Amino acid sequence: QQPVQSPQAVILREGEDAVINCSSSKALYSVHWYRQKHGEAPVFLMILLKGGEQKGHDKISASFNEKKQQSSLYLTASQLSYSGTYFCGSRKTGANSKLTFGKGITLSVRP
Amino acid sequence: DTGVSQNPRHKITKRGQNVTFRCDPISEHNRLYWYRQTLGQGPEFLTYFQNEAQLEKSRLLSDRFSAERPKGSFSTLEIQRTEQGDSAMYLCASSSPPASGGLNTGELFFGEGSRLTVL
Numbered sequence: 001q002q003p004v005q006s007p008q009a010v011i012l013r014e015g016e017d018a019v020i021n022c023s024s025s026k027a028l029y030s031v032h033w034y035r036q037k038h039g040e041a042p043v044f045l046m047i048l049l050k051g052g053e054q055k056g057h058d059k060i061s062a063s064f065n066e067k068k069q070q071s072s073l074y075l076t077a078s079q080l081s082y083s084g085t086y087f088c089g090s091r092k093t094g095a096n097s098k099l100t101f102g103k104g105i106t107l108s109v110r111p
Numbered sequence: 112d113t114g115v116s117q118n119p120r121h122k123i124t125k126r127g128q129n130v131t132f133r134c135d136p137i138s139e140h141n142r143l144y145w146y147r148q149t150l151g152q153g154p155e156f157l158t159y160f161q162n163e164a165q166l167e168k169s170r171l172l173s174d175r176f177s178a179e180r181p182k183g184s185f186s187t188l189e190i191q192r193t194e195q196g197d198s199a200m201y202l203c204a205s206s207s208p209p210a211s212g213g214l215n216t217g218e219l220f221f222g223e224g225s226r227l228t229v230l
Contacts, residue, residue, distance in 0.1 A: 032219070041221035041222060041223050042154065042202075042219075043221070087153045087154070096161075096166070098144075098167050099144070099156070100156055101146075101153035103153045104153045
């Protein structure tokens with residue numbers, strides 16, 4: 001089942017903060033976050049594992065609320081380079097299960 | 112270049128023709144994934160391999176789609192009797208299995224994709 005992402009789009013000015021969310025109706029093993037720029041392949045940002053372990057990006061943080069089955073990605077002091085579409089992906093049953101992506105959130109950072 | 116390589120990058124075909132895409136993963140990665148992406152949507156899971164074994168295939172995938180990874184290295188995705196609805200970007204990604212406690216996150220490394228247009 002596809003994770004649900006919100007909001008659908010975010011427009012920011014450089015230096016502002018943003019939070020984007022990813023939720024699932026079923027229990028999750030892990031959540032991945034990827035960013036895709038127009039015409040390019042998705043690039044890994046962050047993974048959050050059941051139990052709270054977190055690995056990934058230095059300048060972007062995220063949280064995983066196991067009770068709510070929701071992950072949030074925090075973009076602070078946004079830069080122009082943060083513009084793109086952010087996808088969350090989820091594994092449900094373990095490290096060997098497939099990674100299913102949400103529809104994505106478009107983030108635009110303006111000068 | 113040691114990244115994931117996909118060929119061809121673009122393919123235009125007529126409805127009813129067969130097409131084949133190739134993916135060369137990062138050499139030490141034993142997992143290989145195929146996704147399909149249309150405009151404004153996230154990557155849609157098609158299938159994935161661990162070594163040469165096809166571990167899972169999407170129920171949404173019709174019998175016209177088949178994927179192979181015969182020697183556990185490169186993979187091919189074939190679409191038979193193409194339809195206009197097959198027009199999309201076909202993405203390949205590779206990874207190594209995630210290892211707890213280590214640096215390996217099980218992240219997917221994506222190729223640039225193969226864009227299919229069915230006329």
